[in-house]
Amino acid sequence: MTKPEVIDIATARLPAHNRPRKRGGGPGGPDDMEQRVANLEQVTADMRVTLARIDERTESIEKHGATKANLAGVETSVKSVESTMIKWFVGTAITLVALAAAISFGAAALI
Numbered sequence: 001m002t003k004p005e006v007i008d009i010a011t012a013r014l015p016a017h018n019r020p021r022k023r024g025g026g027p028g029g030p031d032d033m034e035q036r037v038a039n040l041e042q043v044t045a046d047m048r049v050t051l052a053r054i055d056e057r058t059e060s061i062e063k064h065g066a067t068k069a070n071l072a073g074v075e076t077s078v079k080s081v082e083s084t085m086i087k088w089f090v091g092t093a094i095t096l097v098a099l100a101a102a103i104s105f106g107a108a109a110l111i
Contacts (some may be wrong), residue, residue, distance in 0.1 A: 065075075
């Protein structure tokens with residue numbers, strides 16, 4: 001017969017679901033509560049200032065930012081400029097080819 005295993009209850013680890021849960025938000029007791037509340041109030045005040053700055057930036061973006069209608073107008077004008085540039089490029093290329101041909105025929109006639 002084997003001897004049953006003896007478990008020391010004081011040092012034994014309980015499974016995770018049976019372990020006692022920690023209560024509270026951190027170390028310290030009632031004496032430390034005043035300082036913790038003061039720290040939270042300071043952090044809250046800092047957060048309010050930061051949120052106010054974010055709100056100002058958001059309002060500025062809304063006032064000066066481009067809308068979908070503005071962007072549609074820009075897209076239309078870019079397409080128009082692109083079309084005009086292509087027409088000028090093709091026209092200039094044809095003109096230069098014709099000029100080069102005229103010069104070469106003129107030079108050939110003189111020779």
